[in-house]
Amino acid sequence: MQIAKSIASKMNVEPTFPTKRCVTRKRHFDELNENDQNDEEVQAVEESFRVNYFLVMIDVAIGSLTKRFDELKSFGSMFGFLFNSKELKSLEDDALRKCCSNFANTFTHNNSSDVDSNDFFSELKVLQMILPNNLMSADEIFEFVRAADCYPNASIAYRILLTIPVTVASAERSFSKLKLLKNYLRSTMSQERLNGLAMCCIEKSMLDNINLDTVIDDFASKNARRSHFL
Structure with missing residues (x-):
């Protein structure tokens, strides 16, 4: 009291x-x-x-x-070894293989896994040796893996890590934004247009860095009939 x-x-x-x-x-x-x-x-x-x-x-x-x-x-027990380069490089072979097996078993559906456990382990062993010594976050490692384009299982694992929301706050904000877009005055809006407007509103910080003139020119070049209007 x-x-x-x-x-x-x-x-x-x-x-x-x-x-x-x-x-x-x-x-x-x-x-x-x-x-x-x-x-x-x-x-x-x-x-x-x-x-x-x-x-x-x-x-x-x-x-x-x-x-x-x-x-x-x-969530940490499943993805903890992928959070940053320090966590990844600190694992011994046995611990790394156990983490890879756990990850592969977790994302196995109908006897088909999203990643191969052995190949995933081999790719991470290579990454342990070639990643820079400075601390890298999960998204930075994903950019490194995607640029190399030779680590398919690691790329899938990092895509899963970066797309799974830890909380429902982002999903709730998305529904709140849809409520503002899809009102009774826009009841005839198509699904494609609604998805596009919702993506523009949700990713506004990314949209602010895009050059709109380049997007308009690219759109006009794909449709010659409308080029002279733009």
């Missing part, structure tokens, strides 16, 4: 509880006096708040945090 009162004081909320109107009646000699009775009523209200509201909110918060950390822990 001290935590609840301190939170209420920081929010400029009076930590008072509503109490019922006290009904005066004749008391016998062995009953409590009026002050003791009021104290018991206040304690009963505080106990009700503690049991029915405060403890329930604390349990929900602890359960949510525990679930989130368990999910992050499982």
